Amino acid sequence: MAFADAREIKEILGDLAFPASKERIVEHAHDRRPEGEAEHALLSLPLGTYDSVAEVVRSVPLDPDPGRTPSERDHQRRHHEKPGLGEHLRHTERSPFEEELDRGDEV
Structure with missing residues (x-):
């Protein structure tokens, strides 16, 4: 399972119009940063429509300590x-x- 940093998710999806489907969210992340950790983590989102970036961040697996090497x-x-x-x-x-x-x- 891929983990992402919440700041990176917010940065990538900051200009996306909500509500948005999982497919649209993953497509937008791919356009912004192809093959990145955020895109891989967003692929694990449950199917559905999301009303905000905050809702996406609550649903995606996040790295509990992104500062670790x-x-x-x-x-x-x-x-x-x-x-x-x-x-x-x-x-x-x-x-x-x-x-x-x-x-x-x-x-």
């Missing part, structure tokens, strides 16, 4: 110690690569 997500999936705790709430250690990148141009 891919390596943090992978690490949390592999090393969770607390069953039942949401993935975005689990503690993760930074990879050596991320630490090195954060140091910038230090030599």
